[in-house]
Amino acid sequence: xxxxxxxxxxxxxxxxxxxxxxxxxxxxxxxxxxxxxxxxxxxxxxxxxxxxxxxxxxxxxxxxxxxxxxxxxxxxxxxxxxxxxxxxxxxxxxxxxxxxxxxxxxxxxxxxxxxxxxxxxxxxxxxxxxxxxxxxxxxxxxxxxxxxxxxxxxxxxxxxxxxxxxxxxxxxxxxxxxxxxx
Numbered sequence: 001x002x003x004x005x006x007x008x009x010x011x012x013x014x015x016x017x018x019x020x021x022x023x024x025x026x027x028x029x030x031x032x033x034x035x036x037x038x039x040x041x042x043x044x045x046x047x048x049x050x051x052x053x054x055x056x057x058x059x060x061x062x063x064x065x066x067x068x069x070x071x072x073x074x075x076x077x078x079x080x081x082x083x084x085x086x087x088x089x090x091x092x093x094x095x096x097x098x099x100x101x102x103x104x105x106x107x108x109x110x111x112x113x114x115x116x117x118x119x120x121x122x123x124x125x126x127x128x129x130x131x132x133x134x135x136x137x138x139x140x141x142x143x144x145x146x147x148x149x150x151x152x153x154x155x156x157x158x159x160x161x162x163x164x165x166x167x168x169x170x171x172x173x174x175x176x177x178x179x180x181x182x
Contacts, residue, residue: 058084063175091141097134104136108158
């Protein structure tokens with residue numbers, strides 16, 4: 001349910017009075033109404049950050065997103081940061097594709113292509129043994145702080161079948177940046 005502020009309600013009331021006069025003013029009303037509603041929705045937070053207490057001295061922060069790669073395959077991305085006794089233990093990015101659609105090429109690094117700095121590599125955390133072929137996990141502890149000024153990045157996925165990329169948009173990076181400062 002959308003709640004309107006007093007100013008928005010006043011604007012809408014005036015617009016309805018104007019609307020009774022003629023068609024041009026009705027069109028203007030519709031445009032202004034759409035702008036007002038859009039401004040109301042821009043204040044809604046879309047962050048999907050989960051905080052979980054694992055032990056009394058250990059906290060896990062997660063940002064979960066669903067994205068499509070350059071071929072249209074669906075992925076779940078989970079960036080997580082574990083803090084124990086006030087110190088960051090690990091920061092990892094887990095990538096999960098649908099089973100039997102994608103096979104990660106372990107052990108290979110994940111390449112992060114940026115717009116403002118040089119490309120980076122994230123070490124494969126499943127180089128010994130992955131829980132499944134469609135799951136990859138990469139160390140982001142040194143990478144996440146470097147992404148604070150990025151507006152988007154592209155992940156070059158180390159998979160067996162072919163070359164695939166995942167574009168990480170600014171809203172997703174904002175969630176990741178929020179985890180970085182926790």
